[in-house]
Amino acid sequence: MALHFALMIDPAASDDARTDFSETFTAVDPAAPALTVGELSTQRGDGIFESIGVVDGHAQEVGAHLSRLAHSAQLCDLPQPNARQWREAVTRAAAECGPGEAVIKLILSRGIEHGPTPTAWVTAATAADNTRARTRGIRVVTLDRGYTLDAPTRAPWLLLGAKTLSYAVNMAALREAHRRGADDAIFTTTDGFVLEAPTASLILRRGDTFVTPAPHGGILHGTTQLSLFDHLAAEGYETVYENVPASALHTADAAWLVSSVRLAAPITAIDDVDVPVDAELTAAVNAYLLSPRD
Amino acid sequence: MALHFALMIDPAASDDARTDFSETFTAVDPAAPALTVGELSTQRGDGIFESIGVVDGHAQEVGAHLSRLAHSAQLCDLPQPNARQWREAVTRAAAECGPGEAVIKLILSRGIEHGPTPTAWVTAATAADNTRARTRGIRVVTLDRGYTLDAPTRAPWLLLGAKTLSYAVNMAALREAHRRGADDAIFTTTDGFVLEAPTASLILRRGDTFVTPAPHGGILHGTTQLSLFDHLAAEGYETVYENVPASALHTADAAWLVSSVRLAAPITAIDDVDVPVDAELTAAVNAYLLSPRD
Ligand SMILES: Cc1ncc(COP(=O)(O)O)c(C=O)c1O
Numbered sequence: 001m002a003l004h005f006a007l008m009i010d011p012a013a014s015d016d017a018r019t020d021f022s023e024t025f026t027a028v029d030p031a032a033p034a035l036t037v038g039e040l041s042t043q044r045g046d047g048i049f050e051s052i053g054v055v056d057g058h059a060q061e062v063g064a065h066l067s068r069l070a071h072s073a074q075l076c077d078l079p080q081p082n083a084r085q086w087r088e089a090v091t092r093a094a095a096e097c098g099p100g101e102a103v104i105k106l107i108l109s110r111g112i113e114h115g116p117t118p119t120a121w122v123t124a125a126t127a128a129d130n131t132r133a134r135t136r137g138i139r140v141v142t143l144d145r146g147y148t149l150d151a152p153t154r155a156p157w158l159l160l161g162a163k164t165l166s167y168a169v170n171m172a173a174l175r176e177a178h179r180r181g182a183d184d185a186i187f188t189t190t191d192g193f194v195l196e197a198p199t200a201s202l203i204l205r206r207g208d209t210f211v212t213p214a215p216h217g218g219i220l221h222g223t224t225q226l227s228l229f230d231h232l233a234a235e236g237y238e239t240v241y242e243n244v245p246a247s248a249l250h251t252a253d254a255a256w257l258v259s260s261v262r263l264a265a266p267i268t269a270i271d272d273v274d275v276p277v278d279a280e281l282t283a284a285v286n287a288y289l290l291s292p293r294d
Numbered sequence: 295m296a297l298h299f300a301l302m303i304d305p306a307a308s309d310d311a312r313t314d315f316s317e318t319f320t321a322v323d324p325a326a327p328a329l330t331v332g333e334l335s336t337q338r339g340d341g342i343f344e345s346i347g348v349v350d351g352h353a354q355e356v357g358a359h360l361s362r363l364a365h366s367a368q369l370c371d372l373p374q375p376n377a378r379q380w381r382e383a384v385t386r387a388a389a390e391c392g393p394g395e396a397v398i399k400l401i402l403s404r405g406i407e408h409g410p411t412p413t414a415w416v417t418a419a420t421a422a423d424n425t426r427a428r429t430r431g432i433r434v435v436t437l438d439r440g441y442t443l444d445a446p447t448r449a450p451w452l453l454l455g456a457k458t459l460s461y462a463v464n465m466a467a468l469r470e471a472h473r474r475g476a477d478d479a480i481f482t483t484t485d486g487f488v489l490e491a492p493t494a495s496l497i498l499r500r501g502d503t504f505v506t507p508a509p510h511g512g513i514l515h516g517t518t519q520l521s522l523f524d525h526l527a528a529e530g531y532e533t534v535y536e537n538v539p540a541s542a543l544h545t546a547d548a549a550w551l552v553s554s555v556r557l558a559a560p561i562t563a564i565d566d567v568d569v570p571v572d573a574e575l576t577a578a579v580n581a582y583l584l585s586p587r588d
């Protein structure tokens with residue numbers, strides 16, 4: 001995932017009358033220093049982000065990602081991002097992505113300590129090869145997220161529905177999964193419900209019904225899950241949001257972790273118990289996710 | 295808190311035979327770009343830090359801060375920092391601090407994405423004037439941290455005892471406190487115990503006994519609390535670590551939030567209920583905390 005493009009954005013220069021935002025952008029060398037040590041993103045993980053999948057130069061589901069960025073900004077008391085400015089930055093970054101798969105990241109930081117405004121930038125990088133995860137699948141373990149299902153409602157300062165830059169716990173959970181010989185993790189609540197993976201959403205199949213944990217604050221509402229549910233509904237399947245008890249993991253007819261860059265990774269085992277894999281459906285799902293989507 | 299000094303450190307060049315680490319340091323302009331957008335500190339708050347108080351050019355309790363940095367590194371699976379290298383960097387930074395109070399920050403990031411080694415740096419800045427908090431005191435509110443007291447034992451991947459760069463929740467809790475008309479917050483567990491403030495430790499007075507929540511994983515072990523307990527014990531007081539129920543907040547004879555830069559801030563009210571203030575003891579405590587400590 002070597003970065004090949006980076007664009008600094010001036011979020012303060014985004015007045016609504018503007019039709020061309022290029023003057024608010026500064027292309028920078030992604031390998032050269034571009035941020036000061038006073039950056040609050042780096043001092044306190046104080047900011048928000050999005051990772052957008054790019055296929056053959058087409059950035060996927062930009063609207064859904066910009067909506068989630070706006071939602072994260074609101075939860076974190078950051079100024080609302082100007083959607084037109086960010087969309088133009090994504091277009092610029094996508095134009096730098098050649099054929100194949102890439103990833104565009106959007107970052108909105110609270111800025112420099114005691115500085116006047118947030119800082120913001122966009123990067124583009126070639127995506128890792130995710131073929132193996134998509135076809136051979138992944139082994140996962142369940143890990144306690146420490147919260148009850150209702151924590152986000154009771155304590156919005158826990159920022160549980162926001163995609164913040166404070167991902168140290170998510171990364172630690174992935175390291176713990178690797179230590180246990182697995183590829184990824186599924187977070188559970190202390191009261192026995194299933195949430196999401198550290199960087200992906202969970203979808204279970206139960207007959208002809210696809211189920212995902214209801215995103216009422218405790219998890220990120222995944223853009224990939226959302227897009228896939230639309231597609232599955234159009235294909236005639238049932239799709240439902242539910243409070244999913246951890247016990248449902250072992251009775252599922254199939255299960256996937258889905259996210260913007262890795263796309264749909266079929267789960268082959270949860271806590272060392274095998275899960276049935278539907279290779280054909282998985283291939284169809286990934287073909288859909290790789291097609292241009294808006 | 296304008297930064298006036300920044301030093302990049304090469305943690306990979308810290309072999310133990312070295313007696314002079316100056317070749318592993320590069321002074322940089324703190325107002326100029328020094329970090330790349332690939333930095334994992336900035337992308338995911340993936341790293342650890344320390345904030346050290348400096349009084350008239352003397353960095354306080356450097357040994358205790360370096361021990362905690364090492365502990366955080368272990369919890370986060372980061373390479374152990376070389377204490378001699380970091381101590382030399384602190385000495386360099388302290389030499390750049392004039393009379394009065396300053397703050398030196400140590401940052402150890404997991405590095406650049408897919409890069410070979412962590413990145414690290416040290417900054418120095420003039421401290422904010424904390425006289426008002428130290429003399430007039432602070433109003434605090436209690437905020438649910440979402441966890442039970444035993445969460446860190448059950449789930450070490452929550453990194454609860456580590457001082458990570460993922461401080462978005464701590465910052466959100468401070469904003470929530472300000473929204474409620476308070477200056478600071480005290481985190482509580484869902485099972486009714488008291489933890490710490492978002493950037494400080496809590497000390498309660500009960501007669502001639504000083505009490506602080508037991509740091510078994512759920513909170514940071516504060517260097518200021520530790521130093522103050524040594525001092526209070528030497529003065530003949532009892533000092534104890536306990537599981538402190540939230541109900542104890544309202545029966546305390548006095549209460550303080552203590553931390554390396556603001557030092558001891560007497561609490562004047564908790565959730566709008568007045569707390570007795572011992573101005574004389576507070577002044578003596580802050581005089582001790584401002585004296586050179588190692
Ligand atoms: C915590 C978390 N949940 C879910 C997702 C999946 O979201 P999306 O499908 O929009 O990539 C992500 C993406 O990184 C995530 O970080």
Ligand SMILES: Cc1ncc(COP(=O)(O)O)c(C=O)c1O
Nearest residue numbers: 493494495514516517518553554
């Ligand atoms: C969460 C937390 N607890 C406690 C403290 C107090 O630690 P110290 O006294 O070492 O500054 C800090 C310091 O910033 C902190 O961030």
